[in-house]
Amino acid sequence: MNGNIRVNPKTEYIENLDGLPFPARELLPMDKYQQINMPHGSIAKSTKNTTLITSRGCRARCIFCSSTKFWGNRYRLRSAGNVLDEIEHLVKDYGIKEIHFEDDNLTLDKERARQIFQGLIDRRINILWNAPNGIALWTLDDDLLELMKRSGCYEFTMGIESGDQQVLSKIIKKPLNLKKVEPLVKTMKRLKIRTRSVFIIGFPGETKVQMRNTFNLAKKLRLQLADFFIASPLPGTELYEICKGKGYLKKGFDFTELEFLNSTINTPEFSAEEVARLAAREYLIYNLGLMLRNPIGFFMRYGKTILQKPIFSIGMVVNKYLKKAIF
Numbered sequence: 001m002n003g004n005i006r007v008n009p010k011t012e013y014i015e016n017l018d019g020l021p022f023p024a025r026e027l028l029p030m031d032k033y034q035q036i037n038m039p040h041g042s043i044a045k046s047t048k049n050t051t052l053i054t055s056r057g058c059r060a061r062c063i064f065c066s067s068t069k070f071w072g073n074r075y076r077l078r079s080a081g082n083v084l085d086e087i088e089h090l091v092k093d094y095g096i097k098e099i100h101f102e103d104d105n106l107t108l109d110k111e112r113a114r115q116i117f118q119g120l121i122d123r124r125i126n127i128l129w130n131a132p133n134g135i136a137l138w139t140l141d142d143d144l145l146e147l148m149k150r151s152g153c154y155e156f157t158m159g160i161e162s163g164d165q166q167v168l169s170k171i172i173k174k175p176l177n178l179k180k181v182e183p184l185v186k187t188m189k190r191l192k193i194r195t196r197s198v199f200i201i202g203f204p205g206e207t208k209v210q211m212r213n214t215f216n217l218a219k220k221l222r223l224q225l226a227d228f229f230i231a232s233p234l235p236g237t238e239l240y241e242i243c244k245g246k247g248y249l250k251k252g253f254d255f256t257e258l259e260f261l262n263s264t265i266n267t268p269e270f271s272a273e274e275v276a277r278l279a280a281r282e283y284l285i286y287n288l289g290l291m292l293r294n295p296i297g298f299f300m301r302y303g304k305t306i307l308q309k310p311i312f313s314i315g316m317v318v319n320k321y322l323k324k325a326i327f
């Protein structure tokens with residue numbers, strides 16, 4: 001208004017997500033996406049993959065997460081039938097063979113999650129699936145994991161975040177009990193669901209010993225992939241407000257520089273540079289360990305991406321990790 005940007009407050013949310021049409025994929029160059037094949041997390045078993053969202057929001061309140069700001073700390077769901085209809089449409093009309101669920105929390109409503117996975121089996125929809133955006137571990141159990149596997153799940157990202165219960169409960173405020181993690185990972189390995197988790201270090205109040213607990217847990221779990229990210233004070237999050245209030249934001253802090261491998265927080269316990277170096281080093285050490293332990297598995301997983309996009313792959317390792325780890 002008058003040349004100024006005005007953000008109106010959000011007054012209502014769409015409750016009936018089944019009332020929304022399926023995305024107008026006919027307007028998109030779907031075949032080009034498959035040719036380029038750059039899925040979230042760089043991993044897909046089939047080039048004929050696409051994304052799908054079955055719910056909006058999450059009921060947890062992790063301090064770093066923008067989901068609650070975006071969706072209003074509510075959890076709204078599409079019905080299992082509506083989700084299955086869209087998947088059938090994708091298979092039939094676009095030849096899709098792999099779905100990437102991009103929900104914030106696909107299994108938060110366990111009964112609906114069961115209906116989707118059982119529905120894939122009952123309707124004989126023969127697809128593979130992944131959940132690269134993460135699945136809340138506290139919603140899982142062995143029965144659900146087995147059903148996930150039978151319905152085509154070959155991998156999902158776990159949001160363990162920290163290997164230190166104090167950091168999880170008191171700082172991040174994630175409702176995850178670490179005691180649950182090891183048995184679940186064991187079941188995933190038995191079922192041959194690939195194990196991958198994101199971890200985050202560098203929260204205000206976190207000590208270097210607690211960061212070490214995170215690296216140690218990742219090693220102990222022997223995951224097939226571990227990402228070590230750095231806490232990013234995204235606008236509107238509680239993390240941002242804490243850092244701003246305590247004067248922890250780096251001098252010249254700029255939202256446009258926020259990226260999960262950039263460190264922008266200085267606290268009495270650590271400097272931004274120390275955290276950046278630590279995250280990059282641990283990532284390289286972890287992945288070198290994976291390569292040495294299981295070179296065939298490593299190549300099966302990354303070989304295709306490296307061979308298809310060698311410059312991109314080398315550039316990413318050098319710029320995002322090696323330079324930070326050394327300097």
Ligand code: SF4
Pocket residue numbers: 057058059060061062065066067068104105136159174
């Ligand atoms: S559980 Fe995941 S989606 Fe929910 S608030 Fe925490 S980080 Fe965000």
